[in-house]
Amino acid sequence: xxxxxxxxxxxxxxxxxxxxxxxxxxxxxxxxxxxxxxxxxxxxxxxxxxxxxxxxxxxxxxxxxxxxxxxxxxxxxxxxxxxxxxxxxxxxxxxxxxxxxxxxxxxxxxxxxxxxxxxxxxxxxxxxxxxxxxxxxxxxxxxxxxxxxxxxxxxxxxxxxxxxxxxxxxxxxxxxxxxxxxxxxxxxxxxxxxxxxxxxxxxxxxxxxxxxxxxxxxxxxxxxxxxxxxxxxxxxxxxxxxxxxxxxxxxxxxxxxxxxxxxxxxxxxxxxxxxxxxxxxxxxxxxxxxxxxxxxxxxxxxxxxxxxxxxxxxxxxxxxxxxxxxxxxxxxxxxxxxxxxxxxxxxxxxxxxxxxxxxxxxxxxxxxxxxxxxxxxxxxxxxxxxxxxxxxxxxxxxxxxxxxxxxxxxxxxxxxxxxxxxxxxxxxxxxxxxx
Amino acid sequence: xxxxxxxxxxxxxxxxxxxxxxxxxxxxxxxxxxxxxxxxxxxxxxxxxxxxxxxxxxxxxxxxxxxxxxxxxxxxxxxxxxxxxxxxxxxxxxxxxxxxxxxxxxxxxxxxxxxxxxxxxxxxxxxxxxxxxxxxxxxxxxxxxxxxxxxxxxxxxxxxxxxxxxxxxxxxxxxxxxxxxxxxxxxxxxxxxxxxxxxxxxxxxxxxxxxxxxxxxxxxxxxxxxxxxxxxxxxxxxxxxxxx
Numbered sequence: 001x002x003x004x005x006x007x008x009x010x011x012x013x014x015x016x017x018x019x020x021x022x023x024x025x026x027x028x029x030x031x032x033x034x035x036x037x038x039x040x041x042x043x044x045x046x047x048x049x050x051x052x053x054x055x056x057x058x059x060x061x062x063x064x065x066x067x068x069x070x071x072x073x074x075x076x077x078x079x080x081x082x083x084x085x086x087x088x089x090x091x092x093x094x095x096x097x098x099x100x101x102x103x104x105x106x107x108x109x110x111x112x113x114x115x116x117x118x119x120x121x122x123x124x125x126x127x128x129x130x131x132x133x134x135x136x137x138x139x140x141x142x143x144x145x146x147x148x149x150x151x152x153x154x155x156x157x158x159x160x161x162x163x164x165x166x167x168x169x170x171x172x173x174x175x176x177x178x179x180x181x182x183x184x185x186x187x188x189x190x191x192x193x194x195x196x197x198x199x200x201x202x203x204x205x206x207x208x209x210x211x212x213x214x215x216x217x218x219x220x221x222x223x224x225x226x227x228x229x230x231x232x233x234x235x236x237x238x239x240x241x242x243x244x245x246x247x248x249x250x251x252x253x254x255x256x257x258x259x260x261x262x263x264x265x266x267x268x269x270x271x272x273x274x275x276x277x278x279x280x281x282x283x284x285x286x287x288x289x290x291x292x293x294x295x296x297x298x299x300x301x302x303x304x305x306x307x308x309x310x311x312x313x314x315x316x317x318x319x320x321x322x323x324x325x326x327x328x329x330x331x332x333x334x335x336x337x338x339x340x341x342x343x344x345x346x347x348x349x350x351x352x353x354x355x356x357x358x359x360x361x362x363x364x365x366x367x368x369x370x371x372x373x374x375x376x377x378x379x380x381x382x383x384x385x386x387x388x389x390x391x392x393x394x395x396x397x398x399x400x401x402x403x404x405x406x407x408x409x410x411x412x413x414x415x416x417x418x419x420x421x422x423x424x425x426x427x428x429x430x431x432x433x434x435x
Numbered sequence: 436x437x438x439x440x441x442x443x444x445x446x447x448x449x450x451x452x453x454x455x456x457x458x459x460x461x462x463x464x465x466x467x468x469x470x471x472x473x474x475x476x477x478x479x480x481x482x483x484x485x486x487x488x489x490x491x492x493x494x495x496x497x498x499x500x501x502x503x504x505x506x507x508x509x510x511x512x513x514x515x516x517x518x519x520x521x522x523x524x525x526x527x528x529x530x531x532x533x534x535x536x537x538x539x540x541x542x543x544x545x546x547x548x549x550x551x552x553x554x555x556x557x558x559x560x561x562x563x564x565x566x567x568x569x570x571x572x573x574x575x576x577x578x579x580x581x582x583x584x585x586x587x588x589x590x591x592x593x594x595x596x597x598x599x600x601x602x603x604x605x606x607x608x609x610x611x612x613x614x615x616x617x618x619x620x621x622x623x624x625x626x627x628x629x630x631x632x633x634x635x636x637x638x639x640x641x642x643x644x645x646x647x648x649x650x651x652x653x654x655x656x657x658x659x660x661x662x663x664x665x666x667x668x669x670x671x672x673x674x675x676x677x678x679x
Contacts, residue, residue, distance in 0.1 A: 003625055004625035005625075022624075023621070024621070025446075025448050025451075025620070025621045026446065026473045028472065028473065064448065067479065067480035068479065068480050069476060069483075070483070071483050092483055
């Protein structure tokens with residue numbers, strides 16, 4: 001069995017791990033590996049914090065197990081190896097009039113990772129979470145392979161379960177039959193916070209997301225752009241070459257004046273009266289994927305993303321969170337506000353009915369201190385933070401945000417009593433300890 | 436009628452990458468190797484990616500009985516092409532301890548695939564078309580301390596391909612010899628001293644470019660041509676004392 005000593009990090013690059021990596025190319029190799037030296041899976045490493053890290057330990061990279069095993073256009077289902085990326089799957093399905101039912105903001109995430117994090121997309125208010133479209137899984141637990149289907153305890157502990165029940169080898173997903181291969185997108189300026197909530201609540205579009213100017217304060221607090229999208233048929237030129245960020249940017253690249261100027265320009269780019277544009281599917285769902293390694297724009301020290309969701313009734317608390325971000329002057333241009341539905345598929349799934357806010361911060365002591373206060377505010381508001389993004393939270397707070405933690409832990413301890421699937425995130429938050 | 440491609444050793448990641456490229460271009464694929472479950476998964480993947488058809492067939496370089504059924508499966512196809520990715524490289528110290536391992540290395544890397552190609556050659560001559568891609572290794576350019584049995588087998592295969600090229604060119608066929616440097620595969624994963632490691636997708640694309648342009652011998656990535664030119668130029672008197 002081939003293990004390689006390697007250093008790696010999550011997408012935020014603020015935390016790193018040094019350990020042994022395997023990267024099996026065949027299912028038989030993966031199965032043998034789980035029998036002999038069970039270790040947690042990592043995929044595209046697009047979670048921001050330490051969910052994909054196992055410092056001083058082992059991890060199994062699934063990216064070479066990325067084959068599409070069947071596509072059934074009639075039944076609208078696909079079976080894939082878990083290392084296939086969502087971008088690849090989207091490209092293969094599009095010509096057949098199919099679309100993954102839920103897509104997060106990057107196509108470089110794998111299906112296995114999307115399940116383990118129970119990710120959501122711009123259609124969460126209608127379609128629910130990724131895990132709700134999983135029809136079955138072939139899971140390699142430390143005790144052996146198991147077929148897992150919705151409704152079982154093991155399913156609820158695996159979907160959104162941070163990889164603690166084993167390695168997902170294959171998954172069968174329900175996909176959407178969609179009209180075509182482009183997105184028709186309507187963009188509208190929203191002048192402030194109250195208007196934004198009203199716009200999100202009132203939107204009837206299939207896909208809906210808000211970009212928010214997290215540097216605007218006063219009357220402009222919460223201003224941004226509402227993007228509503230529908231799938232459509234049409235022709236559009238193929239995408240240009242992806243570009244990449246070849247070096248770590250200096251700190252000044254994302255200093256407050258630069259971000260404020262960028263955000264103002266970005267806001268004003270959309271005409272006062274709004275506009276409707278046609279976008280490629282990939283460009284709409286994965287807007288940042290065209291710039292490879294964009295995380296390097298935050299410099300060598302990396303960055304953090306804070307993402308929380310709060311119940312509808314706690315909207316005023318979310319406004320206070322945004323106020324705190326805006327006044328700190330630490331925010332980057334990447335800030336997103338979305339309406340979330342109740343859909344979730346696992347005990348540790350992030351979604352809850354309400355509003356979710358995400359914002360990136362360059363990794364500085366001030367930002368770390370700010371994020372800690374934001375997490376406290378989220379907890380007080382009855383909300384929760386997203387473990388796919390988190391690198392800073394404390395265990396007690398997270399366990400109180402996830403009331404089903406006990407049910408998850410019982411099942412995880414049943415299938416992995418030795419704790420071989422433990423990752424840095426799970427250790428940091430003490431998730432394998434009883435509350 | 437689309438082109439038929441037989442890929443021998445189709446479980447390797449280089450072959451898988453090439454199969455995906457060919458699938459995207461609408462080829463008919465025969466994926467041959469020993470791990471049938473893995474081949475069936477790749478065949479399904481190739482079908483999803485646009486192959487006219489893709490089937491898994493058993494090929495074992497050490498079992499010539501497995502050869503004919505593969506050739507028979509291409510009966511009636513207009514253009515039959517074949518790419519050879521098979522080969523085995525046990526650590527040299529294991530061969531030193533058990534010299535009988537040499538037979539297997541030579542069969543996997545040279546005589547097995549050569550015998551198969553020998554059986555396929557008349558088909559290409561009859562069709563008046565068809566390309567053979569033989570994946571050798573830069574290790575075949577010079578016998579080195581670390582892997583000289585594998586290198587010798589690959590050198591033999593390269594010489595065989597040269598002769599086969601000479602034969603098939605007259606009949607409208609073509610032979611491309613590919614010498615990859617370090618490629619990011621399961622074979623090189625975790626091995627010390629790897630540098631300038633190329634992703635298998637890049638190697639697959641350069642192979643197909645070489646097929647299109649009817650190149651005879653390619654190094655991939657291209658700079659290995661220069662690296663190997665230097666290594667070949669070292670006088671034996673000096674080389675015998677080096678451990679590179």
